[in-house]
Amino acid sequence: MNVMIIGGFLGSGKTTLLLNVVKKMIAQSKKIAVVENEIGEIGIDGNYLKKEGLTVQELFGGCICCTLTAGLIETLQKIETAYHPDLVIIEATGAARPGDIVTTLHDDNCPLRFESIKVVTVVDVTRYEMLIQVMEPLLTGQIQRADIVAVNKIDEASIKQIDRIIECIAKLNPSAAIVAMSAEEEVYTLNPFMELL
Amino acid sequence: MRSETMTSKERLECAINLEKPDRVPIAILGNTSAMAGLVGEKYWEVVKKGYIAQFETELKFFDTYGGWDGVHAPLTSEIYYLGGLKVNPPSEASPEIQILEEELATVEDYEIIAEDGMNLFIVEHLIERAYGKDTSGKYLKIWQDTLVALSRSLKEYGKRGAHFIFPVLLTHPFFKLSLTRSMIKFTEDLYFRPELVEKALQKMTDELIQTYSSMADPNVYLTMGLVEERAGGFFYPMHIFERFWWPYTKQIINAFWKKGIKIWLHLDTCWDKNMHYFKDLPRGSTIIDLDGTTNIFSAKEQLRNHLAISSDVHPALMSLGKPQEVEAYCKKLIDDVGDDGGLVLCTGCCLPVATKKENFEAMLKTGKTYELSK
Ligand SMILES: Nc1nc2c(ncn2[C@@H]2O[C@H](COP(=O)(O)OP(=O)(O)OP(=O)(O)O)[C@@H](O)[C@H]2O)c(=O)[nH]1
């Protein structure tokens, strides 16, 4: 099974990015399943996705620690048996660290085997400098285990601000690829995301 | 094999007071949804029958597995309703109780909460925003049912020799504001309008102490529950913790402590960075309840002979592990965290819906027999 985890703080643009990646994958005739784990209302238009032939599973559970283990693995097992997708995209809740999901999936007790698990962390460039002051541990934790950090909402920021933030992120995670983008206005290249897979 | 020499209450009290009981006390925390699954009931069907039916399910769960020491009042969807929190109605596809977090309170509401308190705010605004106008007297009915269920569960669990670890699981003011404003908005408020947040936090702290410390009777309950899922070092840096959480927490714990009640402090996510603060609390005043993500062994070394710990047979182990692993982990907890007492063997966070029956049985069996067989 191939998995892409899209993480990043609440409202950073995870669902918007996910939709764009999915569209592109479908255009390449790939079979995709999506797992949505949000603490609020599901941010995705399920009907739209289903019309596109997509499988969407909602992942619920009291709190993060409970949801991220059994619930997730059970959901992935169901998806694997029923659909054999080429790729499963998991949208993590904005309150979780995507790296913890990787740990769960690599646990000895996880009955599934994965060909690849990749992490994309979305950062809201307009809120980053405020959030890093009040919520540094979570933000840092989300960035540190990412393969790609997507610096999103550049349509609302100055070049200077974007550069500053990219510099900070590069220090936090020197091995990640950093992509500046506007998921909303579809201003970016999806190539790094596709190459990741 | 030695036999038991203490009642559940004595055993819990002994562990909480940092002494060594006849064997480790066992407490189980969980939403009714998980308990229903473990007795073969479909929670989404039980829910339709109301609060009392859910309480019956919990009792059946207790009896089916032969009981344990520490129990609590049912944590059902109705409890979240009373708190003005929106929850997803449990269904076959998602049997767990799921809070749907929305921005139910606005920035302007901080002043109202600071003036009137959270209790009134819930009744006058929050429930309506989450569920629409209550035209059928639903709110009153749920209150009545919870009171009936509480007194019945006291009686029924009492007959079975079990003891209440808490009659009510109070939500920490910080967590409550985060839930009602939504995590993202609340986090912004901490940055942009900290004084407003502080005003509301102080009012809610005073209110919580006033409302519940008079209700708590140390002859009936040893402890009162307090839950915080978001203030720990997993999310927030220490300057936020020190300003918006720790002072209010100390006020609450000290106020109950003066009345002879200890706080069962349910802490979700990783609190490693915060653990040393708890050494400042009065000895024996608090039970630190961890969810499996905090390093419990390091917590023990820091809090040894100062505060009891309850935990942490965690959700991953309960749902994905094997019974031998559960047994081995419980033994490790008993040997390393409970060596000098001060341990309540408890679920980490709470029982997950996907708990395997044989794992749950392994936890109970190890807790009940391991030390006595030594
Ligand atoms: N200006 C701007 N807004 C964006 C961009 N991407 C997303 N948004 C907006 O940001 C908001 C949140 O986007 P989502 O994609 O729902 O974010 P999310 O991370 O999935 O949010 P949660 O799942 O609630 O944590 C929405 O109002 C989007 O329209 C962007 O590139 N530029």
Ligand SMILES: [Mg+2]
């Ligand atoms: Mg989303």
